[in-house]
Amino acid sequence: xxxxxxxxxxxxxxxxxxxxxxxxxxxxxxxxxxxxxxxxxxxxxxxxxxxxxxxxxxxxxxxxxxxxxxxxxxxxxxxxxxxxxxxxxxxxxxxxxxxxxxxxxxxxxxxxxxxxxxxxxxxxxxxxxxxxxxxxxxxxxxxxxxxxxxxxxxxxxxxxxxxxxxxxxxxxxxxxxxxxxxxxxxxxxxxxxxxxxxxxxxxxxxxxxxxxxxxxxx
Numbered sequence: 710x711x712x713x714x715x716x717x718x719x720x721x722x723x724x725x726x727x728x729x730x731x732x733x734x735x736x737x738x739x740x741x742x743x744x745x746x747x748x749x750x751x752x753x754x755x756x757x758x759x760x761x762x763x764x765x766x767x768x769x770x771x772x773x774x775x776x777x778x779x780x781x782x783x784x785x786x787x788x789x790x791x792x793x794x795x796x797x798x799x800x801x802x803x804x805x806x807x808x809x810x811x812x813x814x815x816x817x818x819x820x821x822x823x824x825x826x827x828x829x830x831x832x833x834x835x836x837x838x839x840x841x842x843x844x845x846x847x848x849x850x851x852x853x854x855x856x857x858x859x860x861x862x863x864x865x866x867x868x869x870x871x872x873x874x875x876x877x878x879x880x881x882x883x884x885x886x887x888x889x890x891x892x893x894x895x896x897x898x899x900x901x902x903x904x905x906x907x908x909x910x911x912x913x914x915x916x917x918x919x920x921x922x923x924x925x926x927x
Contacts, residue, residue: 848888
C-alpha cells in the first residue's frame with residue numbers, strides 16, 4: 710500500500726526538482742552579490758582608517774582618533790560595517806571617560822564590540838553553506854525519481870521501449886548535473902567569504918592588541 714503511494718508520487722518525475730534547483734540557484738546568486746557588496750563597502754577606506762588610528766593613538770591624540778572612529782561608524786547606514794571602527798570607538802570612549810582601565814576590562818569591551826559587528830559579517834553565509842551542501846542531494850533525488858519513472862514506463866511498454874528508457878534516464882541525470890552546478894559556486898563563495906571574515910577578524914585582533922597596549926598602559 711505504502712509502496713504504491715510513494716510510486717505514484719515518484720511518477721510525477723524530476724521536473725519539479727529542477728525548478729527547485731533553479732530557485733536555489735537564484736537565492737545563491739543573490740546572496741553572493743549581497744555579501745560581496747557588503748564586504749566591499751565595509752573594507753572601503755579601512756586600511757587608511759587603521760593607519761590613522763594607530764598614528765593618532767601612538768601620538769596620544771585620543772580625541773582625534775575617537776572622532777574619526779565615530780565618523781566611520783556613522784557610515785554604517787550606507788551598507789557596510791567593518792569590525793575595527795566599533796571596537797576602536799568603544800575603547801577610546803572608555804579611555805576618555807575613565808583615566809585608568811585594566812587590560813581585562815578593555816579586552817571585554819573590544820570582544821563585545823567585535824561580536825556585535827561580526828553578526829553582520831556572518832549574515833546569510835549559512836544560506837550559502839546549506840545550498841552548497843544540499844543541492845547535490847536534491848539533484849540526486851531528482852535523478853532517482855526520473856529513473857523510477859523511466860523503468861515504470863518500460864514495464865508498461867514492454868521490451869521494445871529500451872530507447873525510451875535510456876532517454877528517460879539521460880533526462881533524469883540532468884537533475885544531478887544541475888544540483889552540482891548549483892552547489893559548486895555556492896560552496897566556493899562560502900569558503901571565500903569565510904576566509905574574508907577570518908582575515909578581518911585577524912586585523913581587528915591586531916588593532917585591539919595595539920589599542921589595549923597603548924590605552925591600558927599605566
